[in-house]
Structure formats: C-alpha cells, structure tokens
Amino acid sequence: MTMKTGENTLEKSEKVKLVMKEMIRSMIMEILEGERDEILGYEKYDLEKSSKSKTARNGYFSKVVKSSYGDVEILIPRDRLGIYKPLLIKKYKKDISDFDNKLLVLFSKKKSEEDILECLRDLYKDRFADEQLNRIKDRMVKVINKWRK
Numbered sequence: 001m002t003m004k005t006g007e008n009t010l011e012k013s014e015k016v017k018l019v020m021k022e023m024i025r026s027m028i029m030e031i032l033e034g035e036r037d038e039i040l041g042y043e044k045y046d047l048e049k050s051s052k053s054k055t056a057r058n059g060y061f062s063k064v065v066k067s068s069y070g071d072v073e074i075l076i077p078r079d080r081l082g083i084y085k086p087l088l089i090k091k092y093k094k095d096i097s098d099f100d101n102k103l104l105v106l107f108s109k110k111k112s113e114e115d116i117l118e119c120l121r122d123l124y125k126d127r128f129a130d131e132q133l134n135r136i137k138d139r140m141v142k143v144i145n146k147w148r149k
Helices: 002-040 047-052 100-105 113-124 130-148
Strands: 057-067 070-079
Touching: 002 057, 002 070, 002 100, 002 130, 100 113, 113 130
Parallel strands: none
Antiparallel strands: 057 070
8 A cells, every 4th residue: 555655656756857957948939939029120010120030930950958847859940040049958958857946936926027036137137138038927927827827
C-alpha cells in the first residue's frame, strides 16, 4: 500500500512539473513575440506598417532550453533579414533557470501589472523603453489571465 501512495505522489509531482514547464513555455514565447514586434516596429497583421518595413516575419525555429523543472521546447520567432535577435534567450543560451521562477511567480493572483512591468525591467535592464515594455507586459497579462481561469 505504501508503494502505491509513493507512486501517486511521484505521478503528481511529474504532472506539476509538466504544468510548470508549459506555463514557462507559454510566457517565454509570448515575451519573444513581443520582443520581435518591438524590434521590427509593428505587430502581426498590421498591414500598413508591415508593408513599409524592410523585413517581414518568417516563422519560428525550435530550441530546447533547460529550466528549473526540466527541458522546455520553445519556438523562437524570426524575420527574413535576421534583424530580430532574441534578447531574453540569446542565441547560444540554453539554461533559463536563472529567471524561469521569476516568470512563474507572476502567475500568482497577488501580482499586479506593475509587478509584471518591474519583472520585465529587471530582465531587460535598459534595452527597451517603458512604452515598449508596457506593450510586452500587456501580452504577458493575457497569458497570465488565460492560465488563471
């Protein structure tokens, strides 16, 4: 009987890890989309601005990173001319355990939009203006609200 209880605890632990990894994955991918929007200067489906841009969105490439909860596969956005270079997860960076828990804390019901903005300021230092960080934050809020439901 005790073995079965131990197995259930182990199974639950694995399920929690899977959920944590999916939360991290969805948050990082949304942040990267926001990064690309800011660097390219227009949002997806903004035909007026995109037609004036030097480059265009060009899909994604897959990358596996190591989080505190195990390997997480993410899709890194790209553009045709290679102008967009991910800032949150740089080209050769594989380990995200230094900031993945910061992102998970944002899913807490007690965290406000100002807390999210503060987290972004911490992650990006001075790479983006507050106006740009606000737009990325808005994307993050949508992901957080979706998970809270």
